[in-house]
Every structure is written in structure tokens, then in C-alpha cells.
Amino acid sequence: MNAEGWKRAFLKTLPVMAGYLVMGAGFGILFRVNGYGPVWALCMSVFLYAGSMQFVGISLLASGASAITVAVTTLLVQARHLFYGLSLVDRYKGAGFKKLYMIHAITDETYSLVCSTEAPEDVKPHAFYFAMSLLDHIYWIAGCVLGNLIGGFLTFDTTGLDFAMTALFVTIFVEQWQSTKEHRPALLGAILALVCLVLFGAENFLIPAMVAITLGLTALWKPLEKGVRSDG
Amino acid sequence: MDNSRAILAICIMAGITFILRSMSFVLFTHGKTPKYISFLGKYLPFSIIGMLVIYCLKNVSLIRSPYGIPEIVAVALVALLHLWKRNTLLSILVGTVSYMLLLHLF
Numbered sequence: 197m198n199a200e201g202w203k204r205a206f207l208k209t210l211p212v213m214a215g216y217l218v219m220g221a222g223f224g225i226l227f228r229v230n231g232y233g234p235v236w237a238l239c240m241s242v243f244l245y246a247g248s249m250q251f252v253g254i255s256l257l258a259s260g261a262s263a264i265t266v267a268v269t270t271l272l273v274q275a276r277h278l279f280y281g282l283s284l285v286d287r288y289k290g291a292g293f294k295k296l297y298m299i300h301a302i303t304d305e306t307y308s309l310v311c312s313t314e315a316p317e318d319v320k321p322h323a324f325y326f327a328m329s330l331l332d333h334i335y336w337i338a339g340c341v342l343g344n345l346i347g348g349f350l351t352f353d354t355t356g357l358d359f360a361m362t363a364l365f366v367t368i369f370v371e372q373w374q375s376t377k378e379h380r381p382a383l384l385g386a387i388l389a390l391v392c393l394v395l396f397g398a399e400n401f402l403i404p405a406m407v408a409i410t411l412g413l414t415a416l417w418k419p420l421e422k423g424v425r426s427d428g
Numbered sequence: 429m430d431n432s433r434a435i436l437a438i439c440i441m442a443g444i445t446f447i448l449r450s451m452s453f454v455l456f457t458h459g460k461t462p463k464y465i466s467f468l469g470k471y472l473p474f475s476i477i478g479m480l481v482i483y484c485l486k487n488v489s490l491i492r493s494p495y496g497i498p499e500i501v502a503v504a505l506v507a508l509l510h511l512w513k514r515n516t517l518l519s520i521l522v523g524t525v526s527y528m529l530l531l532h533l534f
Contacts, residue, residue, distance in 0.1 A: 214517035222524075236434075243442040248480070253441055260429045266437045270444040276476045277445065281452030282469030285461055288453065299450045307473075356528035362484035362499075363506045363523035369477045370510045376474075385475030389482035398486040402479075409475045410468065417467055 197327060201319040205327035208313055212305045213335040215364065220339020222360045223250050225347030227340075230258050234344045241340035245333060247303060249273050250340075251361055272402040280307045287311075291322040298322075301329035303336075304368060378423055384412045494534035502527035 224237045232254075240250050252273050256266050280302050287310060288295050306329050315324035373382055392405040413420075429437070456465070485503070488496045506523035513519070 211516050215520060218517065218520060218524075232434075240438060244438060244445060246441075246445055248483075249441060249445060253438070256441075257429050257434055257437060260433075261437070263436060263440060266440045267444060270441045271448070274445045274448045276472075276480075277448040278451055279469055279472040279476065281449060282456075282461070282465055283473070285452055285456045285469075289457075295453070299453055300446055302449050304477075356498075356531045357524065359502060359527040360520055360524045362481065362503065363520040363527075364516075365477060365480045365484060366503055366506045366523070367510045367516050367519045369481055370507055371514075372474050372477055374511075381471040381474035382478045385478030386482055387478075388475075389479035393482060393486055401486070402483065405479055405482075409472070409479065413468060413471050413475060414464075416471075417464075420471060421467065 197319055197323040201316060201324060202327055204316050204319070205324055205331055208309060209328050209331045209335070212309065212332050215305065216332065216335040217339040217342075219247055219360050219364060220336050221343025221346070222357045223247075223254075224340045224343025224345070226251070226254055226357060228344050228347040230254055232257070232344075234341050237340045237344035238337065241337040242333075245301065245303065245336060246274065247336075247364065248361055251358055275403075275406055277302065283307075284310065287325070288322070291326070294322060294326045298326055298329050301333050303332065304364075306332045308368070378420065380416060380420065381413060384416070385409055388412055498527055498530035498534055501530060 220241065223240075224234075227237050227240070240253065244250055244253065249270065252269060256269060261269070281299070284302065284307070288298055291298060309328050309332070310325050313324075313328070315321040369382065369386075373379065388408045389401070389405040392401040392408060395401070396404050452469075456462075461469075481503075485496075485499055488499045490496045502523050505526055506519050509522055510516070510519040
């Protein structure tokens with residue numbers, strides 16, 4: 197891909213750069229507070245590369261969780277990636293060797309960029325998606341490692357810094373809410389999660405909630421698809 | 429947790445995450461994606477984000493002081509600021525700083 201293509205990809209990913217540097221730094225600082233240095237932050241951001249899961253990972257490491265607990269928690273927190281993959285199957289078809297990396301680099305933000313952005317006319321779509329994926333990943337690594345390094349020099353109270361993750365999801369929720377007139381899926385997700393939280397408790401509600409949401413959406417299959425047709 | 433156990437934990441998290449990320453691509457490489465799967469792929473992201481907001485707030489107690497007030501105020505602030513300015517960085521920064529200040533107040 198030419199320099200112009202990279203420039204376009206850079207401009208598209210600017211908001212993510214801002215968010216990832218802040219979020220990543222938040223992670224890096226929290227990770228340091230828990231006794232893990234820059235090499236650890238580098239490995240987490242390169243090989244795991246997941247916003248919410250890295251934050252959850254800190255508490256797993258801090259609590260000395262067993263391998264089984266780590267595995268089950270990862271499945272619970274990351275299960276949504278099953279569904280991100282579903283909607284990118286066609287977009288990433290035929291991307292060749294790049295595809296393996298692009299699959300690894302799927303995050304909430306890269307996913308929404310790839311789904312909402314068309315490549316410039318003179319640039320191959322796969323090359324453009326690859327560039328956005330790589331740039332986002334670099335921002336995240338930079339944020340995590342720099343935050344970890346600087347967090348060692350700054351001694352301030354970091355209580356509440358992890359709210360950055362909540363805030364990120366609230367902004368995505370707001371954007372999704374405004375992107376469509378069909379609010380039932382968003383409401384369904386929040387309400388069923390709340391119901392399952394009350395019924396199953398904070399530690400066990402995510403899988404029941406995902407099952408309930410899938411069943412709820414399935415029940416709405418016909419009405420939702422009908423709504424799409426009448427909108428169009 | 430000693431280093432070898434921590435490395436193992438990170439490998440498990442990274443490995444399972446990659447399996448989850450690649451599963452759909454492995455299953456639906458050939459032929460057309462089933463209609464039901466396409467339907468879920470289209471609407472689940474909306475539900476999932478709603479669920480993740482709740483997930484982030486799962487440890488907030490409404491019956492113990494400070495009764496979830498910092499969280500409610502900060503979430504409302506982020507939502508309103510984002511509706512107004514549509515600037516992700518600004519919303520996250522202002523929301524997080526406000527939340528940290530609120531925690532000191534209550």
C-alpha cells in the first residue's frame with residue numbers, strides 16, 4: 197500500500213489512537229501498581245491485545261487465580277469475539293497471510309472501524325483493513341508500555357482509573373444507539389444483563405446473560421428483520 | 429503469583445482469546461454464511477455493548493454508601509457529553525477524571 201493509503205488509515209484511526217493511549221496508559225499504570233513492569237505490559241499488549249480482558253487479567257494475576265479460573269473467565273469476557281468474527285467473515289475473505297494477523301487484531305474499536313469504513317478507491321480493502329488493524333495495535337502497545345514506564349515515576353492515587361473502560365463502553369453504547377432507530381437489541385442486552393446480575397450475582401452472570409440475550413434476539417428474529425425491510 | 433504461573437495465565441488468556449477470535453472464520457470459510465448466524469452477527473454487537481456497560485458496573489452496591497452515586501453521575505456525564513460532542517477521547521477523559529474526583533468526595 198502506498199503512503200497515501202497509510203495516511204488515510206492513520207486519519208481514520210486517530211480517535212482510536214487518543215482512546216488507546218489513555219486506556220493503555222491506564223492499564224500500564226494499574227499493571228505497575230500490581231508489580232508488573234514494562235516487559236509484562238509489552239507481552240500483554242502484543243499477544244493478548246484486548247482492552248477489557250487485560251484489565252480483568254490484572255485482577256486474575258493479583259488474586260492468584262487458578263488456570264481453570266483464568267480459562268473460564270477469558271471465555272466469559274471474550275465470548276463476544278465469536279460474534280465479531282461472524283460479521284467479518286465476508287470482509288476478511290481472501291486476505292491471504294495478512295488474515296491471521298487481522299483476526300488476532302480484532303478489538304471493539306478496530307471491529308467498528310472495519311465495519312464502518314470503506315477503503316479509498318485506489319487501495320485494496322484488505323491492505324487498508326490491515327493498516328488500520330496494525331496502527332490501532334501500535335497505539336495500544338505504546339499506551340500500555342509508556343503508561344507502565346511513566347506510572348513508575350508518578351506517584352498519584354490511581355483509584356478509579358479503571359473507569360476509563362466503563363466510559364469507553366458507554367461512548368460505544370451511545371454511538372450505537374444513535375446509529376439506528378432499532379433500539380431493542382441494545383435495550384435487550386442491558387436489561388437481560390441486569391436481570392442476570394441480580395439473579396446470578398456479579399461473578400457468574402455473564403454466561404447466563406449471553407445465553408438469555410441470544411435467546412431473546414432469536415425470539416425477535418422475525419420482527420427485527422421485518423423492521424429492516426420496512427426501513428429500506 | 430510467581431512469574432511462571434503469571435506467564436502461564438497470560439498464555440491461557442491470549443490462546444483462548446485467539447481461538448474465540450478465529451472460530452467464526454474457521455467455521456464459515458467455505459460457502460455462504462447461514463442466515464441465522466448472519467442475523468446474530470448483525471444484532472448481537474448492540475446487545476453485547478449494553479451488557480458490557482452492566483458488566484463494568486457489576487460490583488457497584490446501591491445499598492451501601494456511597495450508594496452507586498459516583499458511578500451513576502459519571503456514567504450519565506459520559507453519556508451526555510458524548511451525545512453532545514461525539515468526541516470519544518474527551519468523553520472518556522472527563523468521565524474518568526470526574527469519577528476519580530467523585531470517589532474522593534464520597
